[in-house]
Amino acid sequence: MAKLVIVESPSKAKTIQKYLGKGYEVIASMGHVRDLPSARLSVDVKDHFKPKYSIIKGKEKLVKELKAAAAKSEGVLLATDPDREGEAISWHLAYILDLDKDAPNRVTFNEITPTGIQEGMAHPRTIDQDLVDAQQARRILDRLVGYTLSPFLAKTVRRGLSAGRVQSVAVRMVVDREEEIRAFQPQEYWSLDAKLTAPPARAQFAAAFYGDESGEIKITSKEQADGILAQLDGAAFTVGSVKKGRKLRAPAPPFNTSTLQQEASKKLGFQARRTMKAAQELYEGVEVPGQGSMGLITYMRTDSLRISEDAIRDVTGYIHDRWGSKYLPGKPRVYKSRANAQDGHEAIRPSSVFITPDQVQSTLTADQYKLYKLIWERFVACQMANCTMNTTQAVIHAGPYRFRASGYSVAFEGFTVLYEETVEDEEKLGKPLPELTEGAVLKVHSLEGNQHFTQPPPRYTEASLIKTLEENGIGRPSTYAATISTITSREYVTREGKAFKPTELGEVTTKLMKERFPRIVNLKFTAQVEDELDAVQRGEEQWVDTLQRFWDDFDKTVQKAKSEMDGVKIRLKADETDEICEKCGRPMVVKIGRYGKFLACSGYPECKNVRKIIVDTGAVCPKCGGKIVERKSKRGRVFYGCSNYPKCDFVSWDPPSKELCPVCGKTLMQKKTRDKTLYCVTPGCTFSGKKPADGE
Numbered sequence: 175m176a177k178l179v180i181v182e183s184p185s186k187a188k189t190i191q192k193y194l195g196k197g198y199e200v201i202a203s204m205g206h207v208r209d210l211p212s213a214r215l216s217v218d219v220k221d222h223f224k225p226k227y228s229i230i231k232g233k234e235k236l237v238k239e240l241k242a243a244a245a246k247s248e249g250v251l252l253a254t255d256p257d258r259e260g261e262a263i264s265w266h267l268a269y270i271l272d273l274d275k276d277a278p279n280r281v282t283f284n285e286i287t288p289t290g291i292q293e294g295m296a297h298p299r300t301i302d303q304d305l306v307d308a309q310q311a312r313r314i315l316d317r318l319v320g321y322t323l324s325p326f327l328a329k330t331v332r333r334g335l336s337a338g339r340v341q342s343v344a345v346r347m348v349v350d351r352e353e354e355i356r357a358f359q360p361q362e363y364w365s366l367d368a369k370l371t372a373p374p375a376r377a378q379f380a381a382a383f384y385g386d387e388s389g390e391i392k393i394t395s396k397e398q399a400d401g402i403l404a405q406l407d408g409a410a411f412t413v414g415s416v417k418k419g420r421k422l423r424a425p426a427p428p429f430n431t432s433t434l435q436q437e438a439s440k441k442l443g444f445q446a447r448r449t450m451k452a453a454q455e456l457y458e459g460v461e462v463p464g465q466g467s468m469g470l471i472t473y474m475r476t477d478s479l480r481i482s483e484d485a486i487r488d489v490t491g492y493i494h495d496r497w498g499s500k501y502l503p504g505k506p507r508v509y510k511s512r513a514n515a516q517d518g519h520e521a522i523r524p525s526s527v528f529i530t531p532d533q534v535q536s537t538l539t540a541d542q543y544k545l546y547k548l549i550w551e552r553f554v555a556c557q558m559a560n561c562t563m564n565t566t567q568a569v570i571h572a573g574p575y576r577f578r579a580s581g582y583s584v585a586f587e588g589f590t591v592l593y594e595e596t597v598e599d600e601e602k603l604g605k606p607l608p609e610l611t612e613g614a615v616l617k618v619h620s621l622e623g624n625q626h627f628t629q630p631p632p633r634y635t636e637a638s639l640i641k642t643l644e645e646n647g648i649g650r651p652s653t654y655a656a657t658i659s660t661i662t663s664r665e666y667v668t669r670e671g672k673a674f675k676p677t678e679l680g681e682v683t684t685k686l687m688k689e690r691f692p693r694i695v696n697l698k699f700t701a702q703v704e705d706e707l708d709a710v711q712r713g714e715e716q717w718v719d720t721l722q723r724f725w726d727d728f729d730k731t732v733q734k735a736k737s738e739m740d741g742v743k744i745r746l747k748a749d750e751t752d753e754i755c756e757k758c759g760r761p762m763v764v765k766i767g768r769y770g771k772f773l774a775c776s777g778y779p780e781c782k783n784v785r786k787i788i789v790d791t792g793a794v795c796p797k798c799g800g801k802i803v804e805r806k807s808k809r810g811r812v813f814y815g816c817s818n819y820p821k822c823d824f825v826s827w828d829p830p831s832k833e834l835c836p837v838c839g840k841t842l843m844q845k846k847t848r849d850k851t852l853y854c855v856t857p858g859c860t861f862s863g864k865k866p867a868d869g870e
Contacts, residue, residue, distance in 0.1 A: 178247035189459030208266040256282035261305035286469025308711035340649035358630035364393040375608040381577040399623035409573035425589040427509040428521035431651035439637040440596040446655035476519040479509035551593040558589035581607035633673035647701035690735040793830030796840035798822040
């Protein structure tokens with residue numbers, strides 16, 4: 175008889191089975207097998223918040239297979255992920271399989287490698303009930319908020335809306351930033367910029383106006399700038415003082431979950447969900463040439479910056495062998511995690527620094543390779559020597575005024591030979607300055623005034639939103655991908671390039687939440703709840719007490735809001751249309767049903783007329799001359815078809831263009847490739863395709 179080891183995913187099971195070999199059978203639970211049913215609240219608030227769990231729909235057959243495998247095994251080991259969620263899955267499995275909760279049947283793997291598996295199997299333990307209670311408390315708390323507020327929002331604003339403890343705060347942050355941008359009053363200011371040379375050198379360098387001998391002068395108008403320029407006309411520019419120094423740049427720490435999501439967004443353009451998908455695959459196991467399937471990185475859900483001594487020893491040796499001892503710091507770097515970090519795992523790092531990205535590129539997907547390269551380079555760089563820069567700052571006299579010039583040159587590249595963190599507001603040191611000596615007369619090539627206006631705070635990007643959520647202690651990094659996916663899919667916010675902008679729905683909902691449920695969308699209160707959940711995990715708080723304190727106030731607030739808003743319906747401008755009901759003449763409005771948006775008569779219930787929303791592209795069907803309209807497949811994918819369907823069966827995944835075929839005169843379609851090639855679909859047409867015209 176073999177021992178049964180239960181993990182969460184098939185790919186992880188495959189990798190671990192290879193290392194454990196005979197005597198073990200490794201199977202996957204496919205994530206959670208038991209949860210709160212979605213059709214109802216499933217929490218008895220009157221009986222100490224007792225959860226009413228049941229087998230997840232569709233997993234009944236899997237549970238039978240797990241029970242059968244457990245019954246014929248020598249013993250069962252629960253090897254789900256090493257975090258709150260994984261602990262809870264093991265707890266549910268123990269209940270379903272009727273395992274002894276006091277037996278040491280729980281094993282965890284920080285990395286899916288021979289060493290990581292051996293270490294985990296050598297230290298089995300009992301299920302950590304504090305971890306389970308913390309997960310239960312979070313799950314129940316989010317269920318209470320979601321299932322209580324969502325019906326209120328659906329009744330008051332729009333059907334199908336949802337509210338969540340973390341998502342509501344995230345939307346508020348985006349809305350508040352938009353309000354700051356609208357309220358921002360730009361202030362005019364001017365800069366005076368000179369282009370100079372220090373003969374005999376020919377290279378020009380830049381100097382910026384600073385003020386006079388008494389200090390800085392801010393230029394706020396064209397008149398002021400012109401006045402100073404007039405005084406500088408013909409003035410001699412001389413070097414007043416030169417200060418040389420050295421600046422050290424230290425490498426960034428290794429990744430945790432939050433910083434990985436931020437850097438992958440900035441450097442690779444990955445959304446958080448895409449980052450975590452690739453990271454999960456790298457952790458669970460991928461094919462490595464010559465070694466088979468193995469996990470390439472340590473566990474990717476962590477807020478710790480800790481690095482094991484073995485990993486530091488390996489990376490130190492690697493750096494020494496590849497670049498030499500001068501690229502090593504005086505002693506290994508130790509990074510401190512933030513104050514409320516769980517520190518249950520190491521930072522995200524390569525399982526083996528000796529497996530370089532180039533060695534595994536051939537067996538990885540494009541996303542896996544890019545992310546592994548990012549993780550590998552960041553980890554190696556974090557244990558390398560500082561970058562040393564020679565800096566020069568010069569004060570330049572021009573009549574009664576002072577200009578400043580600064581520059582730098584790299585004396586020793588250090589860690590930057592491999593990796594540099596993406597910094598959005600990086601200090602601009604300028605190019606290296608020529609050799610300058612005090613009293614030297616400079617040649618002026620140009621001197622001009624430039625008008626500027628102060629800028630409003632930028633909209634949140636995915637990276638900056640994640641960073642702000644973490645800094646404020648809102649949610650947990652492992653939940654950020656799901657949170658951002660929810661607020662975009664629910665149309666509370668929309669993306670404009672990389673930036674988030676609130677929709678009318680997001681603004682209306684946030685205003686209502688701030689008025690009626692101020693604590694739910696309060697950043698400090700949400701962070702306090704996270705601290706209390708962490709206290710449950712540490713065994714310092716009872717999860718029922720934590721929920722009771724929250725519920726007592728929350729329930730009163732909800733009942734008051736329901737009473738005061740009874741019968742009130744907030745209508746969104748986005749729901750209004752110019753369409754007229756053909757049955758009663760009243761305006762049609764946008765509604766949302768089980769299958770998405772549709773048009774309905776505003777005179778409901780007197781008039782129950784409804785019809786589909788048709789998005790006219792303005793293009794003509796090349797097959798029958800009808801309109802080409804936008805449609806959606808059952809899976810929500812957009813395609814384009816003829817409005818005369820089913821009489822005309824023209825369909826295309828590519829959108830129509832504004833151009834007509836120069837050969838046959840029919841509408842040209844546009845490929846979704848980078849070059850957006852235009853092509854003709856008319857049978858027999860000889861048009862060979864072309865790039866779109868400007869503006870397409």
